Amino acid sequence: MTAVIRETRPMKAIHNAALNVVLVLTLTLTGVISMAHPSVAQAQATSPTTTGVMVILTVKAGVTREQVMAVMPAEIRQTVQLYLGGKIREWYSRGDGRGVVFLLDTRDVGEAHTIMDGLPLGKQDLMDHEYIAVGPLLPLGLLATNPEHRP
Structure with missing residues (x-):
């Protein structure tokens, strides 16, 4: 049981790191596109749909x-x-x-x-x-x- 836990922790860390990279890239790309295209920034400034x-x-x-x-x-x-x-x-x-x-x-x-x-x-x-x-x-x-x- 202990060996399984040790093996899954590195995978969880890799998964979390990958999610962080995706989030940073998404936010970075959003900012770059918004600066280059004011219409995109205006569209994003509108209130999102609450689900x-x-x-x-x-x-x-x-x-x-x-x-x-x-x-x-x-x-x-x-x-x-x-x-x-x-x-x-x-x-x-x-x-x-x-x-x-x-x-x-x-x-x-x-x-x-x-x-x-x-x-x-x-x-x-x-x-x-x-x-x-x-x-x-x-x-x-x-x-x-x-x-x-x-x-």
């Missing part, structure tokens, strides 16, 4: 583990219901152990607020929430269009 909202929950300063754990049975039941109802698309534990990250299937941050405020931890104001609207990666549109032939 979900990422919510990062962090335990508030001063809130004890006992306070959070007292609410967890009800919180878990309600989040499972949201997942089964299609409102929570993905959910993750934070690596630092201080909360969770949800990807909600909502079209705006307001709806995400309503969902999170309805959960037991939200009702008891034990968590801080950060809301980030997400959507398609705009620079990928450059692959489908030729900026030289834009009107």
Whole structure:
């Protein structure tokens, strides 16, 4: 078992490095094309389509583990219901152990607020929430269009 873990770590590091290179190249190319073609920059400046909202929950300063754990049975039941109802698309534990990250299937941050405020931890104001609207990666549109032939 230990040998398998040692073998997969280098592959994970290579995979992460490759993703970082792709991200840097995408951002660099986007900047270069945007500088050369103002119409591309204007198109990218428009608001992207929101296809979900990422919510990062962090335990508030001063809130004890006992306070959070007292609410967890009800919180878990309600989040499972949201997942089964299609409102929570993905959910993750934070690596630092201080909360969770949800990807909600909502079209705006307001709806995400309503969902999170309805959960037991939200009702008891034990968590801080950060809301980030997400959507398609705009620079990928450059692959489908030729900026030289834009009107």
